Amino acid sequence: MFCARLWNHVTRVTKSQCLNHVQKNTIGTAFSPLLFKFSPCLFAEPLKKKKRIDPAILKAREERKKKKIEKQIRRLEKNARQLKPIEEIEVPWILIDEKSTRMRNVTSLSQEQEEERALLVKEWSRYKYRQHLEDLQQIDKMICSQQKALDELRAESEELYLEAIQIDPTLIPIEIEGPARTPAIKNYESPDGEYTDVSKKWI
Amino acid sequence: MYAKSFASFLRKWSKLPTALQSRGFCSSKPVCAKDVWDLLCAVCLERRPTLTTQLTDLESKFQKLLQDIEFENSYKSDYEVRKEKERKQAELLKKGELDSDTDVTVKTAQDLEDAYQDEFSKFQFAARQTDCDKRKDLKSLDRALDKYLVLVVNQKIGDDYRWILPQGLRENGETMRQTAERVLAERCGTKLQATFLGNAPCGFYKYKYPQSVRSSSKAVGAKVFFFKAWHIGGNVECSKTLIKDFKWLCTEDLNSTLQNDVYYNSVSQFLIVQ
Incomplete structure (x- = not known):
């Protein structure tokens, strides 16, 4: 079909050209490609007839969808009320049963011992209070020192001051490894430990 | 007196312009x-x-107090219960009321404890004072x-x-x-x-x-x-x-x-x- 139409087109062109005696009879795409003109072909077929569905079935389908979603919501609500147990704060039954056997028979403290303990606690609180005051003083001193430095810098140059008060993002978050009881042993190969992970997975 | 001070004032005043000139602009x-x-x-x-710093005298005293209180308030652990049970068994065995083949565990808690202690004593911590x-x-x-x-x-x-x-x-x-x-x-x-x-x-x-x-x-x-x-x-x-x-x-x-x-x-x- 496509070829036939093309052929018609070509012959029509040649005929018209011949009538006008302007161009030669030969047709080639090499020297005058503009002579080729053809309409785009249509690839399509007639539309299908729409299928009719019973409105009752449609309704039933919608209902089923609704029910499914409702069921899911109900299930989620039920789970929401169920809290994840914290095993660490639940006393195991075995300990409650064996409480009497696991009791220590500690002799009660004498008057002197209790007095001594009370005095020690008092002394400790005084010691910690003093320590706390010293810490506060130290912090105050450092802040004062920094403020003085910043004020002096501002007096010298406003730009340098503005640069100095910028936050350094590389310091946040800061990670510090705390002091240890004894130094690390050099070239120490720690023995490989094995463990089984018994912690439960909660979703 | 008055004339003298006036004269010195004049002298100062006459110096002033030259001082200003020497400063340029x-x-x-x-x-x-x-x-x-x-x-x-x-x-x-x-x-x-x-x-960490060494504990002061007061700090170590208070640490001991806290440990004591913790111990007094605690219950016996599984390990302690086991150890006690085995001690009782051993006593019964001495009296001959128990058969040594069937009822006695081979490796007692005391054995384990000794082994742990042995391993610990062999371990050398690095010294806090370096060379x-x-x-x-x-x-x-x-x-x-x-x-x-x-x-x-x-x-x-x-x-x-x-x-x-x-x-x-x-x-x-x-x-x-x-x-x-x-x-x-x-x-x-x-x-x-x-x-x-x-x-x-x-x-x-x-x-x-x-x-x-x-x-x-x-x-x-x-x-x-x-x-x-x-x-x-x-x-x-x-x-x-x-x-x-x-x-x-x-x-x-x-x-x-x-x-x-x-x-x-x-x-x-x-x-x-x-």
């Missing part, structure tokens, strides 16, 4: 021009303690592990060398933080790694140059801004032209080493004293 500017100061950055490089502590090697970082150490250098200032925190002049176009980083790298070598704690200076100190220097340079003196940094790794390599010597000192030893009391006072403001 001073009449258009404020008479008291702002002094020019050199801006210097100094680095307070700290090695943080890696060990450098014993040698009093002030250049080593492997020293006084439970204290802060601060880097102090013997730097050339003017004509003579002084013990100070490493410092240097700010160059044009630099922020103070950049100057501090450059100063540390130039004076102590590139192997020394440090983390600077923020862009802001933590302390301030200023001093005037001696008269002989003041006439040659524009500046009246120097304003030193201290920057705090933490030591990460590596040790100092002295660049001989700038620094003659260096020491890592505890904060309590600084006072005797630093150049003078005023300098020490401004440094001690931002140091952590233990």
Whole structure:
């Protein structure tokens, strides 16, 4: 079909050209490609007839969808009320049963011992209070020192001051490894430990 | 009397115009021009303690008290229950009421405990006092592990060398933080790694140059801004032209080493004293 139409087109062109005696009879795409003109072909077929569905079935389908979603919501609500147990704060039954056997028979403290303990606690609180005051003083001193430095810098140059008060993002978050009881042993190969992970997975 | 003072006033007055002339264009500017100061950055490089401090007498007493209270309030553990059970079994066995083949566990809790104790006694903890502590090697970082150490250098200032925190002049176009980083790298070598704690200076100190220097340079003196940094790794390599010597000192030893009391006072403001 496509070829036939093309052929018609070509012959029509040649005929018209011949009538006008302007161009030669030969047709080639090499020297005058503009002579080729053809309409785009249509690839399509007639539309299908729409299928009719019973409105009752449609309704039933919608209902089923609704029910499914409702069921899911109900299930989620039920789970929401169920809290994840914290095993660490639940006393195991075995300990409650064996409480009497696991009791220590500690002799009660004498008057002197209790007095001594009370005095020690008092002394400790005084010691910690003093320590706390010293810490506060130290912090105050450092802040004062920094403020003085910043004020002096501002007096010298406003730009340098503005640069100095910028936050350094590389310091946040800061990670510090705390002091240890004894130094690390050099070239120490720690023995490989094995463990089984018994912690439960909660979703 | 009156005439005399009037005469001296006249004499002063007649001097005034010549003084103004010698200042050049001073009449258009404020008479008291702002002094020019050199801006210097100094680095307070700290090695943080890696060990806890020794407990004081009171601290260890209180620690023992807490442990005692904890023990009194606790219940027996599985291990203790087992140990007790086995002890009772052993007593029964002695009396001959129990058959040794069937009812006795082979490896008792006491055996296990002995094995653990044996293993523990074989383990050697590293000493809190290192070799450098014993040698009093002030250049080593492997020293006084439970204290802060601060880097102090013997730097050339003017004509003579002084013990100070490493410092240097700010160059044009630099922020103070950049100057501090450059100063540390130039004076102590590139192997020394440090983390600077923020862009802001933590302390301030200023001093005037001696008269002989003041006439040659524009500046009246120097304003030193201290920057705090933490030591990460590596040790100092002295660049001989700038620094003659260096020491890592505890904060309590600084006072005797630093150049003078005023300098020490401004440094001690931002140091952590233990």
